[in-house]
Structure formats: C-alpha cells, structure tokens
Amino acid sequence: MAEVRINGKRMPNLQVVSVMGALVSKLETWGQKNRMSLTALSINGSTIDIESPDFQVLNLASDDLIEARMETPEQMSFESLQVAQEMAELLIFDLKVVTIQMWEAAKSHQKSLDVLLDDCQLFLSLASRPIDLLGVSLDELPCDAERCLRELDAVAQNVEDATILCVHNELKDSCAIMVNRVLPCIERWLGLTAKFAEFLQIDRPELGSTQGETTTQNVEPAS
Secondary structure, three states, rough: OOEEEEOOOOOOHHHHOOHHHHHHHHHHHHHHOOEEEEEEEEOOOEEEEOOHHHHHOOOOOOOOOOEEHHHHHHHHHHHHHHHOOOHHHHHHHHHHHHHHHHHHHOHHHHHHHHHHEEEHHHHHHHHHHHHHHOOOOOOOOOOOHHHHHHHHHHHHHHHHHHHHHHHHHHHHHHHHHHHHHHHHHHHHHHHHHHHHHHOOOOOHHHOOOOOOOOOOOOOOOOO
16 A cells, blocks of 8 residues: 655555545545645655646555645744745845836836736735634734734735836836835835734744644544
8 A cells, every 4th residue: 555644754544545536535634633734745756736636536556655744724824924025035126126127118127027016916925824824813913913914915005006107108107116115015014024923923933844743643544
C-alpha cells in the first residue's frame, strides 16, 4: 500500500486507500476533526493541484509516497500575512517602476501598470485573508488593527483613482496619486502589521511550521 504522511508523520490507517480521490476525502475528514485544512499534496515529490478533478481517479501504487500538508486557520493566517508583507515590498518596487515610466510617457508604462494591478490584487487578498480565516468580526478589532485594514481600503481606492487617470492619459496626475497616496498607505500598513498580528495571535514564528503537529487520532479506512 502507498505510504501516507501528514506533516511528516506516517499515517498507517490511510495506507489502505488506493484511489487519490478517496484519500483526499479521508484527509479532509481528518482535518475537520483536528481543525485543520489540506493546503498541499504531493505524490513522490511532485505537487498535485488539489483543485483539479483529474487527480481524483488516480490509482495509488504500493511504492507511492503521498505527503499532505495540513494547517490550522492560525497557521494559514500567519503565512498569508507574511507573504502579504513580502508583496508590499514588491508593490513599492512596482510603483517606482510605473511612476517613472508614466512620468516619461514611456510606451511600456501600460504593461508595468498591469503588473502593478495584478500584484496589488494579490497583496490585498493576502493581507485581508486572516480576518476571514479566523472568523473575526470587524467590530471586535482594536484601533490599530482596524487602521491596518483601513489602509488596505485606501490602497485599493487610490490605485483605482490613479488607474482611471492613466486610462485618460493624465499620466502625471496619476503619478502624483501613486507617489503621494498609494506609497504612504502601503508604508503605513507595513508599520501596523505587528499590532494586527498580535491581536489575532498570529505573531509567533512557530506558526509557520506544521512539522510534528499531527495527532494520533484515527482515520477510518475507505470502504
């Protein structure tokens, strides 16, 4: 039977499962009981797209090694915020590139703006995701944490305003918004993330690791 590991821990009860779709179902059941979600899956070192229906019918061989990563909402929130902080630094670079090109009316400014918009969308999604993952009510947020989210709203609104001006070929006015509004909002957000993470209790580096965190709770074999 295939060897199955969850966060590095062998799960003998899952070795009787011979079809990937059934295994994923068992993993999700285990996750619900342990307040965890399946976030990554690989077979013999190759990553599997969990969202793809093709892998559901994949038969498992006796020498296959299946490795699953399961994470709690706190772990996913910690990682989401960490990546958002990295994206913020990337956005600052994007802003500098696009504003220089727009100010000089370079033909490449539209492509750079598209990159900025894509990165901004990902950044906003990652930065706000902890609230949804942890089910925190906005009414419960203290002042600093609320300000952190307000800066995200400001980034989104100001980027939209700058984009509209760019579309109407008001390039220097668009640059002014990027430099005087968007950039300060991102920098203020970065300065508030520590308090935001502290309130949500996702400010501990050990949350980023799932090694050795599986329990010994049984998972019923597939019928």
